[in-house]
Structures are given as structure tokens and as C-alpha cells.
Amino acid sequence: MSSQSQIDKKTIQKIASLAQLALTAKEEDLYTTQLGQILNYVSQLSEVNTENIEPMVTATEMLVTFREDEVKKMLTPDEVLSNAPERSGHLFKVPPVL
Amino acid sequence: MDFDKLSVKTIAEKIQNKELKAQEVVAESLNRAKKSQKDLNSFITICEAEALKKAEQIDKQVSGGKGVGPLCGVPVAVKDILLTKGIKTTAASKILGNFIPPYSSTVVEKLERAGAVIIGKTNLDEFAMGASNENSAFGVVKNPWDLTRVPGGSSGGSAAAVAAKITPASIGTDTGGSIREPANFCGIVGIKPTYGRVSRFGVVAFASSLDQVGPMADTVESAALMLEVISGKDEKDSTSANVAVEEFSKIKAKDVKGLRVGLPKEYFVDGIEADVKKSVEEAIKILKDAGAQVKEISLPMTKHGIAVYYLIAPCEASANLSRYDGIRFGYRSSDATSLEELYKRSRGEGFGAEPKRRIMLGTFALSSGYYDAYYKKACQVRRLIKEDFDKAFTQVDVIVTPVTTGPAFKIGDKSSDPLAMYLNDIFTLPPSLAGIPGISLNCGYTKQGLPIGVQLLSNHFEEAKLIQAGCVIEANQKEVKKVPYGL
Amino acid sequence: MDYETIVGLEVHAQLLTNTKLFCACSTEFGVGDNENTCPICTAMPGALPVLNKRVVDFAILTGLALNCKIRSHNVFARKNYFYPDLPKGYQISQFEDPICVGGKLSFLNEGKEETIGITRIHMEEDAGKSTHHGTFSLINLNRSSVPLLEIVSEPDFRSPKQAAEYMRYLRSVLLYLGVCDGNMEEGNLRCDANVSVRKKGETKFGTRVEIKNINSFRFVEKAIEYEAGRQIDLIESGQKVSQETRLYDPDKNRTISMRSKEEAHDYRYFPDPDLLPISVDNQWVEKIKNMLPELxxxxxxxxxxxxxxxxxxxxxxxxxxxxxxxxxxxxxxxxxxxxxxxxxxxxxxxxxxxxxxxxxxxxxxxxxxxxxxxxxxxxxxxxxxxxxxxxxxxxxxxxxxxxxxxxxxNNLAQVTDTKAIEVVIDKIMTANSGQVEQYRAGKEKVFGFFVGQVMKEMKGQGNPQIVNDLLKKKLKGGE
Structure with a gap:
């Protein structure tokens, strides 16, 4: 998990693209350094022997609770669309997808 | 109208008994909130009209002879990360800058049903990511004990509002210390409940496996009453627990003979400032004097808490923050002509530096080829951290630790170094990762007069033990200083 | 050179529940735009998923019907990618811990029983619908979070026809179980096909191409047929098949490249912390087993x-x-x-x-x-x-x-009463004395004529056997 080398500007650009974030050149530089530092810090975990340790995903050991299959209406379409930056009737409007 | 010295319970009783009017109390609270804004900046939105209207309704109900609820007419401040129907909810982010939710969070509904009056939405670190409240798109919050210092974060506004006596209680959220640390910096009480104790429905998600809503208040009793009101299973949150809610507010200071108190040696290390050490030791002595048995314990995985947390929380956040895409709500960049540009610009311009940093970190740690080494590894060590606590709680009932290594730091001191800021959370992160409850309450002051808190921890769903021990410390505290900031 | 086509199918079946997978919105089709939406399926801040129990029931039922092992430990995962009809920016699906594994399904292909392996079945939510209008697109989230089962087969198919027959039979099973309406036109049942070819006798699989968007049985066959042909042509001309995702265009009956392996998504799956693990115990499985119909x-x-x-x-x-x-x-x-x-x-x-x-x-x-x-x-x-x-x-x-x-x-009962039939025969014989003479003179062919006339008179209700017998007797008997 030696990480300093994993983070270069190209990686940062790839990650930003995966995360759909437009970064300025300055931000790219900053995150290259900072993520490198953080990853370097967290690399301490490689010291810990975790063989056969089941990952703990949530802070509770409980099991999920279910919902019965009954329809309940919570909002009207107008309420759902009330914060839409752009809409057309009861549809969300976006720049062309294709 | 002066409610400074009244507990939440007393205010509610006095309003219910018609000794006070909800409208007077709420108006005073609103006045203080407005007056404090330019110094403290603890609110993003003050809901004056809504609050006054609600107070009027409550007074009407009371004069009509109706019992309103345990928070009858009590003004409360709610962290601006809990959704309030019809009232702007921003998470302190430009990306949600004008979001008006069409529904309320379960906690807000419970507060309102109990008769509380929400006077405003408090400032926070953007998306609750931070420990100083400096990461807000709506400006820094200042600590009422020293306006040049941070109030702590991320629930900085909620802490400052209570410390400055704007409201007797407030609601915060705690993911890795965001209630306990600002309570500690502002000299008040904050409870991070057991994960699953309080519904997360309608709370803007930061890290789903860690986020928990909790109360902040002037006194342990007030915090306990708030906790009692907001706790309980919610069918809208699968992770909320079906565990009975005790009458926390009825717990009183008494002797704690037989209470086994553990002091984890990993939490009492060299880096702790002398004043902090002294104050925490005083709190321990109070417990001892009240009959507790104190012993040293070990939580060997403590040192890995930060690394584990700063992998798991960003991973979860990177997905939780994907919904802010400029399509259905929130900020949309005005000059995007293609969909990809719309995403990238809206998110690039809408998120502040800290959310972006964590999205980047989380996206990287989950990406192909790194998942096992980062996310999965962190989850494995998380289990070891929890097992440390499991083992400890077979030997002790309550664990006592400092909250932070020092008191509130100066605004700007750590803001340029994210890692230094993250290290601030060293004592609050492991309990969050284990999902156990914690309380932070004042136990002393630095030589300069800044408040210092102590953190008490217990096993899952044993908040009552924390409240019990907290009441004892509070009742026997040698000196209680008055906050210098006056309204 | 002879080639073998190797196919695996991933079938998506929309489940016949009243409500969506993670919220109580109706799944009803054909309602107004965004009528069936709420904070959860539109991914508003603060919304949380709560699992519809019936979806798990249906998944277990389908798994049992397909002879799968039902796993007791189940986890939902987030599959991360950005698309406007995917409001959360991730789809809640199952990744490492699907509910059903290791099954098989037998079906008839040209009258012969064949069996293919079922790798896994998992639960996941559907996306919404985008429609494209040149300078803009519109998003309807009525379908967002509608429950789906993804049924993944082993790469066991060796012909397009076989794959199509499996798909037909699987549809029939899903309809029997009552878990899916099988409507392919509306996209309630659809499939992706993983296709590769190899020279006969070869044991290693060739490079696999995924074909998306197949929404009829006919297209299953045609798309695979086209794709296998395309791959064989590439190999024959000395080129390599590249691993990619292709889209089937039914109008032109061809597949077109959608994205290459290099452009493949990095979905960053991880367990969804909003949903705790689901435990499916024996009791639950037994209860569902009792609901399993004859297939x-x-x-x-x-x-x-x-x-x-x-x-x-x-x-x-x-x-x-x-x-x-x-x-x-x-x-x-x-x-x-x-x-x-x-x-x-x-x-x-x-x-x-x-x-x-x-x-x-x-x-x-x-x-x-x-x-x-x-x-x-x-x-x-x-x-x-x-x-x-x-x-x-x-x-x-x-x-x-x-x-x-x-x-x-309507007086349609057959007349078996000999007296009644004799009355009619007498009447017909009287009216056709000429033909009676002919018959008696040995022209037995006219017998048919008499049967016809009697039946006509009786509006077809005379018992044919009795009519025959009586007619013969009377014609021969001579009066």
C-alpha cells in the first residue's frame, strides 16, 4: 500500500473524471499533494494483520428491516420537481444526453 | 425574558403551566439569534416567521388546556443538515444553496410533535466534513468563549448557539466527533447516540455507516430529554434500531457505587496538553469520589482510528454525494452545454474544497485495483477496533477519555493542512467506528479560560450509563465559568 | 473451418410487486410523468432506502424454481456511475453476495430436453427513463427503483436457437411463478448476451463481446447469429475480436460498438451502508418452497x-x-x-x-x-x-x-327416437320415389342422397348411426 507513487497528476485527472468533478489546474496540483499525504498516512494499515477478519461495513450488527409491499404516496410530482433547475411539464430537463 | 438559567424541561413546564408564554421565549431566542449573527455566524437561516407562528399555535393549545409535549414551546436550533419542509436546507454547501425540501427529517418531525420551536438552521462544515466549522460556504462560525477561535465542527453553529445562550438546546450530527468536539470546544454537553438509536431519515448523508443525530445542550439533563424525544425505531431508516428508549431525562446525579470506569492508556498520551489532562483527571476523581472503581484498560487499535475513518468515510461520501448533479435540485452551472459539462461544472463549482477532497479520496480508494487495499482493509481494521471496545466493555461500564488533545484552536491554524485537521479527531473517531455512544461535557478550563471537556463512552445502547456518570460529573464540578460572550 | 458459438445470457426481469424496491411508490405503468416518485426514488438529500420484503420473496421463489442455492447472507452494493436517469449516481444492486447461486434450468429445444447452468440471480433497482429531443433530454423517474431480478446463465449455450428457446422457457417459468409479466415490448423482460466463438475442438473460450438491449426472442437469435458471424469473419480475415460492449440494432440487424474494454466503467462497487445485511433463514426458504407451483x-x-x-x-x-x-x-x-x-x-x-x-x-x-x-x-x-x-x-x-x-x-339435442326418425324417412322417401326406385334397382350410390336429405330435414340432429340403420332397412324392405 505504498502510495506516494500511486498519486500523480494523471491519476488525479482520472479520478476527477470518474467523480465527474471539474478541477482547476491549481486544484489538481493541490489534491495531488494532499491525497498523496493522506494515502501515505493511511498506509499504516498495512501493518495490521487482518487475515480472516470479516470486514465491518456498518456500525451495527443488526439485520435489515423490511417494508411490506403497500403503496403510500408521499409527494406530488410538483413537489418532486419543486427544486428542479430546469423542467418541462412534470419532467426534469437536461442538456442532450446523446 | 431571561431563560438562561432554565433547563429545557423547566422551560417546557413553565410554558405548559402558563407561567411563560412560548411566544415570549421564542421571540427572545430569535432576538438573540439575530443579534449574535454578525459576531458568531452560527445560523445559516433564522426562521423567524415560522417560529413565531408555531409559538403562537403552542400558546393557543396551552390556553385551550391541551398538553403539548415534553418540549412545549422550547426554542431549539437545528443543524442545517436536517431537512425541514419548506425551510431552506443547505448542508452549508453552495450546491444546496437554495434547496427547499418538500419533506422533513424524522428528527425534526419528532421535535415538532414534542412541541419544540425551531428558530433557525445552524451553520456547519460543508456536508458535516470538518472539525472547525471553517469549511462552510456560509462563513466561519466563531467560538463564544473567544471570537478568534473555532467553535469546533462540524456542528459548530449548534454548539455556539447553545454556548451563547441563544437556545437552551440544539441538534447536531456526529460522524467522527462532530457533536462531541464542538461541545467540548464550547463548554456544553453533546451526546452522540449509539449508531441506530436515532433515525437518519431526512438527514443529508455524509458517511451512512457513521452518521448519527444527537442533542447538544446546556446541561446533561436537557441533552438527555432531547435524546429521549428524538430516539427510537423509524421504519423509514433500515439502520435504526428497534431498542426501547429509556426515560433518560429522569436520571439524576447520585452515587455511582460499583460503576466500573476504564481509562484506556492509548488515550492518555504525551501529546495531550497539561490543562486538558488536569481537567479530565478532575472528572475522573469526581467519579471515584462518587464510588466508581477506576482501572486502566487498553484499546490497542486506537492509533489506526484516523486511517480507518479517513478511508471509510470518504468512500461512503463519494457515493452519497453523487446525487448532487445539477439535475433534480441544487446548484446547476449556468454555462454547460453538454451533459458531461453540466455534471463536471455543477459539481466542480458547487462543492467546496473539503467535499471535493473527500470525494476524490473515496473515489480513488474504491477504484478498480485499490478496493481491497483501502476500503476492504479499512473495514477489517474497523472490526478490530470494535472488538477492542467489546473486550473493554466486559471489564468496565464506562470509558473516560479526553475529547481532544487541546482546547479550541485559532481560526486558520489548521485549515491549510487537512491531515493536521484530521488528526484532531483521534479520540472521537474510534467510538464512531465501533458505533458506540459517547457524551462530551465540560470538566474544566484552560488557564486562559477556554472550556475543556471529557468524553465518556459506553457499550451499544447504554446511553443511560453515560447520562448517569455525566450527571455526577456535572453536579460535582468545582467551578463553572460563565461564557464571556454576552447578548 | 468449423466454429462453435458460445453464449451466456443475462436476463433482467421486472418484478410484479405493488411498490418499488426501496420506496412505497407504486410500480403502475402508464401514469403521468413523475407521478410515481418520492424523495427516495428521486434521490433527494436525506432519503434512505427501505427494502420491499416481497422482492426477496420473489427472488427466493425464482431461485428455487431455477434450482439455485439460496444464500443466507445477503448484501446490497452500490454500483457507481453517472447517468441522468440514475438519480443517486449509483444503482443499488447485489455484487459479491447475490441471493441465489449455482442453479440450473432444463427446457426443450426442438423437442429435446437440454439443461444449462444458472450462475446467479440477484436483486437490483431499475433506472428511470430519458427521452432525447435533440437539444435537450427529459427525465422521467417513474421507473426509477422498480425492482428487477438479474438472472445470469453460465456460458452454456452453443447456438442462437438454444439461447432463444431458453429465454422463451425462462419467460414461461417467470409467468408461472407470477413474479414477472414477461412483457418484452415494454422492456419488463430483456436480456444482454455474452457472445464468443472458438474453433471446434478448442477448449479455451474466445474473446467475449457483450450485446446489450435485446428485447424480443427473435432478436435474441438474430443478434447472436449476427455477432457470431461478425466474430468468425474477423478471425477468418486474420483479425482479433476485441473485448467490448455492443448494441444490437434490430432495424439494420447488426451490432454496433458501444464502448471498448478500455472505456469500460469502473463501477466502484461497495456494500451499501444504508441497508444492513439480509438474513434469509431456512424457515423463510421453506415457506416459499411451499408456494412453488408445478413448473x-x-x-x-x-x-x-x-x-x-x-x-x-x-x-x-x-x-x-x-x-x-x-x-x-x-x-x-x-x-x-x-x-x-x-x-x-x-x-x-x-x-x-x-x-x-x-x-x-x-x-x-x-x-x-x-x-x-x-x-x-x-x-x-x-x-x-x-x-x-x-x-x-x-x-x-x-x-x-x-x-x-x-x-x-335451441333444440340442438341429437334425435335418437326411432319413431321420430322413421317419420322423417317416410316423408323423404315419399317425396323422392324416383330415387327410391333407383336404389332398389341396385344404384346404391343414392343412399348418400337420402342420408343428406334426412339430416337436412332433421337440422343435423338425427343420430347418424340410427338414421343409417333405419334408412337401409326401409329402402331395402320395400313397402
Whole structure:
């Protein structure tokens, strides 16, 4: 998990693209350094022997609770669309997808 | 109208008994909130009209002879990360800058049903990511004990509002210390409940496996009453627990003979400032004097808490923050002509530096080829951290630790170094990762007069033990200083 | 050089629940834009998923029907990618811990029973719908978070036809289970195909290409056929097949490249912390097991054995649960399965086809058809009358009436009374004395003429055997 080398500007650009974030050149530089530092810090975990340790995903050991299959209406379409930056009737409007 | 010295319970009783009017109390609270804004900046939105209207309704109900609820007419401040129907909810982010939710969070509904009056939405670190409240798109919050210092974060506004006596209680959220640390910096009480104790429905998600809503208040009793009101299973949150809610507010200071108190040696290390050490030791002595048995314990995985947390929380956040895409709500960049540009610009311009940093970190740690080494590894060590606590709680009932290594730091001191800021959370992160409850309450002051808190921890769903021990410390505290900031 | 085509299918089936996978919104189709949406399925801040129990029931039921192992520990994962009709920016699906694994399904391909492996079945949510309008696109989230099962087969298919037959049979099973309506036009059942080719005798798999967006049985076959051909052409011309995702274009019957392996998504799956693990215990599985109906292939085999029907007939009769039910009701009540099968396979299917109805809307009830057969078998009515009666019933004018009522109301019962028949014969012989003479002179061909005349007079209701016997006697007897 030696990480300093994993983070270069190209990686940062790839990650930003995966995360759909437009970064300025300055931000790219900053995150290259900072993520490198953080990853370097967290690399301490490689010291810990975790063989056969089941990952703990949530802070509770409980099991999920279910919902019965009954329809309940919570909002009207107008309420759902009330914060839409752009809409057309009861549809969300976006720049062309294709 | 002066409610400074009244507990939440007393205010509610006095309003219910018609000794006070909800409208007077709420108006005073609103006045203080407005007056404090330019110094403290603890609110993003003050809901004056809504609050006054609600107070009027409550007074009407009371004069009509109706019992309103345990928070009858009590003004409360709610962290601006809990959704309030019809009232702007921003998470302190430009990306949600004008979001008006069409529904309320379960906690807000419970507060309102109990008769509380929400006077405003408090400032926070953007998306609750931070420990100083400096990461807000709506400006820094200042600590009422020293306006040049941070109030702590991320629930900085909620802490400052209570410390400055704007409201007797407030609601915060705690993911890795965001209630306990600002309570500690502002000299008040904050409870991070057991994960699953309080519904997360309608709370803007930061890290789903860690986020928990909790109360902040002037006194342990007030915090306990708030906790009692907001706790309980919610069918809208699968992770909320079906565990009975005790009458926390009825717990009183008494002797704690037989209470086994553990002091984890990993939490009492060299880096702790002398004043902090002294104050925490005083709190321990109070417990001892009240009959507790104190012993040293070990939580060997403590040192890995930060690394584990700063992998798991960003991973979860990177997905939780994907919904802010400029399509259905929130900020949309005005000059995007293609969909990809719309995403990238809206998110690039809408998120502040800290959310972006964590999205980047989380996206990287989950990406192909790194998942096992980062996310999965962190989850494995998380289990070891929890097992440390499991083992400890077979030997002790309550664990006592400092909250932070020092008191509130100066605004700007750590803001340029994210890692230094993250290290601030060293004592609050492991309990969050284990999902156990914690309380932070004042136990002393630095030589300069800044408040210092102590953190008490217990096993899952044993908040009552924390409240019990907290009441004892509070009742026997040698000196209680008055906050210098006056309204 | 001979090539072998290797195919694996990933079938997506929309589940027939009342509500969505993670919220209480209705799954009803064809409602107003964004009518069936809420904070959860539009991914508003603060919204949390709560699992619909019936989806798990349906997943277990389907898994049992496909002979899978039902896993007790189940986890939902987030599959991260950005698309406007995916409001959360991730799809909640199952990744490492699917609910069903290691199954198999047997089906008939050109009359022969074949078995293919089922790798896994998992639960996931559907996305919304984007429509494209040149300078902008519009998003409707009614479909967002509607529950789906993804049924992944092993790469066991060796021909396009085999894959299509599996798909047909799987649809039939899902309909039997009542978990999916099987409507492919609306996209409620759709599939992706993983296709590769290799030279015969080769043991290693070739490079795999995923074809998306196949929404009819015909296209399953055509898309695979085209794709296999394309891959063979590449290899034959010395080129390499590249691993990629392609889209099937039914209008031009070809596949087109969607994205290469390099452009493949990095989905960053991780367990969804909003949903705790689901534990499916034995008790739950047993409860669902009791709900498992007889499946089409078992039923087919039983029909062949129990009713002595040909395989082809059994296949058609068991394709739909309702059809099989109808048949069995007719067979049992008429005590004549062969006749029941003949009537259904012939006249009933013809009428349903003409009237564009399915078996549940049949104008003739199973009870009526059974009675019709009983009446034929007891010689109360003739086969010819029965046909008339059937067509009459098919008009739907006699809904609610029993066959006996219709027969007596319309005087359709077969006449077996010899006296009554003799009266008619006498009448016809008198009126056609010339032909009587011819017959008696040895021209036996005119016998047919007399039968026809008598039956005509009797409106077809005379019992043919009795008419024949009496007519012969009278014509020969000479009076």
C-alpha cells in the first residue's frame, strides 16, 4: 500500500473524471499533494494483520428491516420537481444526453 | 425574558403551566439569534416567521388546556443538515444553496410533535466534513468563549448557539466527533447516540455507516430529554434500531457505587496538553469520589482510528454525494452545454474544497485495483477496533477519555493542512467506528479560560450509563465559568 | 473451418410487486410523468432506502424454481456511475453476495430436453427513463427503483436457437411463478448476451463481446447469429475480436460498438451502508418452497404421462399456466383428455387468435367445453352440432348459460327416437320415389342422397348411426 507513487497528476485527472468533478489546474496540483499525504498516512494499515477478519461495513450488527409491499404516496410530482433547475411539464430537463 | 438559567424541561413546564408564554421565549431566542449573527455566524437561516407562528399555535393549545409535549414551546436550533419542509436546507454547501425540501427529517418531525420551536438552521462544515466549522460556504462560525477561535465542527453553529445562550438546546450530527468536539470546544454537553438509536431519515448523508443525530445542550439533563424525544425505531431508516428508549431525562446525579470506569492508556498520551489532562483527571476523581472503581484498560487499535475513518468515510461520501448533479435540485452551472459539462461544472463549482477532497479520496480508494487495499482493509481494521471496545466493555461500564488533545484552536491554524485537521479527531473517531455512544461535557478550563471537556463512552445502547456518570460529573464540578460572550 | 458459438445470457426481469424496491411508490405503468416518485426514488438529500420484503420473496421463489442455492447472507452494493436517469449516481444492486447461486434450468429445444447452468440471480433497482429531443433530454423517474431480478446463465449455450428457446422457457417459468409479466415490448423482460466463438475442438473460450438491449426472442437469435458471424469473419480475415460492449440494432440487424474494454466503467462497487445485511433463514426458504407451483416442464411431462398426450400438444398446453389450468379443468370434467386437447389446440386457439384474446378471456368457459365434450360422448349431440354450438358460444352471446340450457333452448339435442326418425324417412322417401326406385334397382350410390336429405330435414340432429340403420332397412324392405 505504498502510495506516494500511486498519486500523480494523471491519476488525479482520472479520478476527477470518474467523480465527474471539474478541477482547476491549481486544484489538481493541490489534491495531488494532499491525497498523496493522506494515502501515505493511511498506509499504516498495512501493518495490521487482518487475515480472516470479516470486514465491518456498518456500525451495527443488526439485520435489515423490511417494508411490506403497500403503496403510500408521499409527494406530488410538483413537489418532486419543486427544486428542479430546469423542467418541462412534470419532467426534469437536461442538456442532450446523446 | 431571561431563560438562561432554565433547563429545557423547566422551560417546557413553565410554558405548559402558563407561567411563560412560548411566544415570549421564542421571540427572545430569535432576538438573540439575530443579534449574535454578525459576531458568531452560527445560523445559516433564522426562521423567524415560522417560529413565531408555531409559538403562537403552542400558546393557543396551552390556553385551550391541551398538553403539548415534553418540549412545549422550547426554542431549539437545528443543524442545517436536517431537512425541514419548506425551510431552506443547505448542508452549508453552495450546491444546496437554495434547496427547499418538500419533506422533513424524522428528527425534526419528532421535535415538532414534542412541541419544540425551531428558530433557525445552524451553520456547519460543508456536508458535516470538518472539525472547525471553517469549511462552510456560509462563513466561519466563531467560538463564544473567544471570537478568534473555532467553535469546533462540524456542528459548530449548534454548539455556539447553545454556548451563547441563544437556545437552551440544539441538534447536531456526529460522524467522527462532530457533536462531541464542538461541545467540548464550547463548554456544553453533546451526546452522540449509539449508531441506530436515532433515525437518519431526512438527514443529508455524509458517511451512512457513521452518521448519527444527537442533542447538544446546556446541561446533561436537557441533552438527555432531547435524546429521549428524538430516539427510537423509524421504519423509514433500515439502520435504526428497534431498542426501547429509556426515560433518560429522569436520571439524576447520585452515587455511582460499583460503576466500573476504564481509562484506556492509548488515550492518555504525551501529546495531550497539561490543562486538558488536569481537567479530565478532575472528572475522573469526581467519579471515584462518587464510588466508581477506576482501572486502566487498553484499546490497542486506537492509533489506526484516523486511517480507518479517513478511508471509510470518504468512500461512503463519494457515493452519497453523487446525487448532487445539477439535475433534480441544487446548484446547476449556468454555462454547460453538454451533459458531461453540466455534471463536471455543477459539481466542480458547487462543492467546496473539503467535499471535493473527500470525494476524490473515496473515489480513488474504491477504484478498480485499490478496493481491497483501502476500503476492504479499512473495514477489517474497523472490526478490530470494535472488538477492542467489546473486550473493554466486559471489564468496565464506562470509558473516560479526553475529547481532544487541546482546547479550541485559532481560526486558520489548521485549515491549510487537512491531515493536521484530521488528526484532531483521534479520540472521537474510534467510538464512531465501533458505533458506540459517547457524551462530551465540560470538566474544566484552560488557564486562559477556554472550556475543556471529557468524553465518556459506553457499550451499544447504554446511553443511560453515560447520562448517569455525566450527571455526577456535572453536579460535582468545582467551578463553572460563565461564557464571556454576552447578548 | 468449423466454429462453435458460445453464449451466456443475462436476463433482467421486472418484478410484479405493488411498490418499488426501496420506496412505497407504486410500480403502475402508464401514469403521468413523475407521478410515481418520492424523495427516495428521486434521490433527494436525506432519503434512505427501505427494502420491499416481497422482492426477496420473489427472488427466493425464482431461485428455487431455477434450482439455485439460496444464500443466507445477503448484501446490497452500490454500483457507481453517472447517468441522468440514475438519480443517486449509483444503482443499488447485489455484487459479491447475490441471493441465489449455482442453479440450473432444463427446457426443450426442438423437442429435446437440454439443461444449462444458472450462475446467479440477484436483486437490483431499475433506472428511470430519458427521452432525447435533440437539444435537450427529459427525465422521467417513474421507473426509477422498480425492482428487477438479474438472472445470469453460465456460458452454456452453443447456438442462437438454444439461447432463444431458453429465454422463451425462462419467460414461461417467470409467468408461472407470477413474479414477472414477461412483457418484452415494454422492456419488463430483456436480456444482454455474452457472445464468443472458438474453433471446434478448442477448449479455451474466445474473446467475449457483450450485446446489450435485446428485447424480443427473435432478436435474441438474430443478434447472436449476427455477432457470431461478425466474430468468425474477423478471425477468418486474420483479425482479433476485441473485448467490448455492443448494441444490437434490430432495424439494420447488426451490432454496433458501444464502448471498448478500455472505456469500460469502473463501477466502484461497495456494500451499501444504508441497508444492513439480509438474513434469509431456512424457515423463510421453506415457506416459499411451499408456494412453488408445478413448473412448465414438469407439467408437460405429467401431461404426456397422465393424459397420454403427444409432446407437442403438451408443450403448447403447458406454455402458460392459465392454459394448462384450463386444459386440466376440461380434461377432468369431460373425462376425455384427448378430446379436451383437440378442442383446445384446434378450435379454441383459433378463436382466441381471431379474437386476439388470451386464455383467461376465453369466450367459452372450461366448464362449457367439458360439457360440450360430455354431450358428444354421450351421443346427445353430434360432432357437427357440437362445432356449430362451439362457434355459437365463441360469439360470447351465451355467457352464463350451461351447455344443457343452450342445447335445449335451441333444440340442438341429437334425435335418437326411432319413431321420430322413421317419420322423417317416410316423408323423404315419399317425396323422392324416383330415387327410391333407383336404389332398389341396385344404384346404391343414392343412399348418400337420402342420408343428406334426412339430416337436412332433421337440422343435423338425427343420430347418424340410427338414421343409417333405419334408412337401409326401409329402402331395402320395400313397402
Amino acid at each position: 412448465p416442464l414438469e407439467k408437460l411431462k405429467r401431461f404426456m404421462k397422465e393424459y397420454n398426450l403427444p409432446q407437442y400438444d403438451s408443450e403448447i398446453l403447458t406454455d402458460k399456466k392459465e392454459m394448462a389450468l384450463y386444459f386440466e379443468e376440461v380434461a377432468k370434467n369431460s373425462k376425455n383428455p384427448k378430446a379436451a386437447s383437440n378442442w383446445i389446440m384446434g378450435d379454441l386457439l383459433r378463436i382466441l387468435n381471431e379474437q386476439k384474446k388470451d386464455i383467461t378471456q376465453a369466450p367459452i368457459t372450461a366448464r362449457q367445453l367439458a360439457d360440450l365434450i360430455l354431450n358428444i360422448d354421450s351421443a346427445k349431440i353430434s360432432g357437427k352440432i357440437a362445432k356449430t354450438l362451439f362457434d355459437e358460444l365463441a360469439t360470447g352471446k351465451h355467457a352464463g348459460l350451461s351447455i344443457d340450457e343452450i342445447i335445449s333452448k
